[in-house]
Amino acid sequence: MGDHSTKHRQDLVTVEHTGDVAVVMMNEPELHNPFSLAMRTALKNAFHHLHHEDEQSRAIVLTGAGGHFCSGEDLAEMTDSPAMLPYRNRMEIACGLVRLITGGNKPVVAAVEGSCIGAGLSLACAADSVVGASGSNYACAFVKLGLLPDTGLLWTLAQRTGHGRARELMLSGRSFDAETALEMGVLNHLVATGEALPAAIEKACAFSAVPPVSLALLKSALVNGMNSMEDAWRQELDLNPLVRQTDDHHEAVEAFMEKRKAAFTGN
Numbered sequence: 382m383g384d385h386s387t388k389h390r391q392d393l394v395t396v397e398h399t400g401d402v403a404v405v406m407m408n409e410p411e412l413h414n415p416f417s418l419a420m421r422t423a424l425k426n427a428f429h430h431l432h433h434e435d436e437q438s439r440a441i442v443l444t445g446a447g448g449h450f451c452s453g454e455d456l457a458e459m460t461d462s463p464a465m466l467p468y469r470n471r472m473e474i475a476c477g478l479v480r481l482i483t484g485g486n487k488p489v490v491a492a493v494e495g496s497c498i499g500a501g502l503s504l505a506c507a508a509d510s511v512v513g514a515s516g517s518n519y520a521c522a523f524v525k526l527g528l529l530p531d532t533g534l535l536w537t538l539a540q541r542t543g544h545g546r547a548r549e550l551m552l553s554g555r556s557f558d559a560e561t562a563l564e565m566g567v568l569n570h571l572v573a574t575g576e577a578l579p580a581a582i583e584k585a586c587a588f589s590a591v592p593p594v595s596l597a598l599l600k601s602a603l604v605n606g607m608n609s610m611e612d613a614w615r616q617e618l619d620l621n622p623l624v625r626q627t628d629d630h631h632e633a634v635e636a637f638m639e640k641r642k643a644a645f646t647g648n
Contacts, residue, residue, distance in 0.1 A: 394423035396431070401589035402582055403431050403438035410447020416500035416532070417455035418471055425478040432485040439589035439647075442581045443482070443508060444492035445501075453499025453522065472531060475500070479533035482507040484604040486597040488588040492581035493517050494574070503532035506541055506567065509600070510584055513568040514577040517559045525554040541566045592629035593647040 397404045405427050407414035414420070431441055445451055463471070482489050482504070491508035497519045505511050521538065523530045530538070530551050539547035542565045550557075562568045572580045588596070602616040624630055628648040636643035 393419055394427050396427050398437055399582060400586065401437070401439040402442060402585040403435065403440075404442045404444065404578070404582065405431070407443075407445040407451055410445075410449065412455070413447070413449040413452035413496050414445040414501075415452050415455035416475075416504075417458055418474070420455075421471075421474050421478055425474055425481065428478060428481040428485065432481055432487060439487060439593055440585035441487050441489045442492055442578070442585050443489055443504065444578050444581065445494070447495075449495030450491070450493040450497040450517070451501025451504055452496045453501050454526075459526070475503075475532045479503070479507045479537075483533065483537070484601055486593070486600070488585065488591075488596060488600065490581040490585045490588070492577040493568075494577050498522055500532045500534075502567075503530070503534040503537065506537035507533050509588070510569045510581075511567065512570045512572060512577050512581040512584060513559045513562055514572055514574045515559050516574045517562075517577075518556055519558075519562050519567060520554060520556040521550045522554045522556075524552060538567075590645075592624075592627070592633060592643075592645045594627050594629055595624045598624060 392408050395406045395408050397406070405424070407420060407424070409415065409417075409420065428441070431438055488510070489508045491505040491511045493505055493511060493513040494517055495514075497505055497513070497517055499520065499522045502519055502521055505513075521530055521534065523534075529535070534551075538550065541547075542550070546565055557565075559568065559571055563571045570580060570584070598620045602613075602620055605612070605616065629643075629645045632645060633643050
């Protein structure tokens with residue numbers, strides 16, 4: 382798949398490009414891709430590179446190897462109780478990753494097969510769109526381990542399901558299947574087993590056809606302007622005058638008037 386591959390931390394996370402889409406793959410399939418310290422660090426590095434340095438991609442797909450998305454926190458790393466400050470620093474890496482997924486310059490589509498548990502659910506819910514395969518399974522299992530939801534899930538789950546359902550899922554820690562995930566809004570699209578990645582790439586290609594500047598600013602507005610109507614108005618007033626000045630806006634209008642496909646440059 383794609384033109385070339387970039388490796389992070391001995392293949393723990395791989396990045397492949399297929400046209401305008403970068404596919405980020407968690408690659409520890411024998412353990413169902415746990416969200417270990419090494420994994421979260423590699424993911425953060427990969428997303429930072431894609432958002433800030435990679436000029437080839439306009440959209441990102443996040444997925445897992447071996448028929449599973451992410452099994453959540455690495456339980457082997459929970460056998461010791463770290464001091465508070467080192468543990469806080471560990472959590473900062475996860476928070477930084479979620480900031481890049483939710484508020485970064487490029488749209489992110491999650492492609493979910495198999496297990497999507499705990500922090501795996503957090504990663505999926507942080508994406509702009511989630512494609513899940515039939516047979517995939519989900520759980521907000523933090524409370525069963527004596528923990529609070531993390532990696533942004535306290536905010537992102539309610540954004541997808543509504544506060545009532547999010548509270549029930551967080552407080553119970555119960556598992557649910559792909560059909561339930563679709564009905565609750567965790568998934569945007571449900572596809573056959575094995576089809577999540579190609580469907581997510583297709584969705585990402587559609588995102589990549591949108592003017593990049595307006596899309597990046599829209600992602601920022603959705604993260605920062607959702608708390609009240611006043612916040613939303615402020616985002617509109619601050620950001621729309623900016624995008625009206627871009628070459629891509631003028632190209633979009635001209636292409637529409639001339640009944641042709643627009644060619645966006647990101648300017």
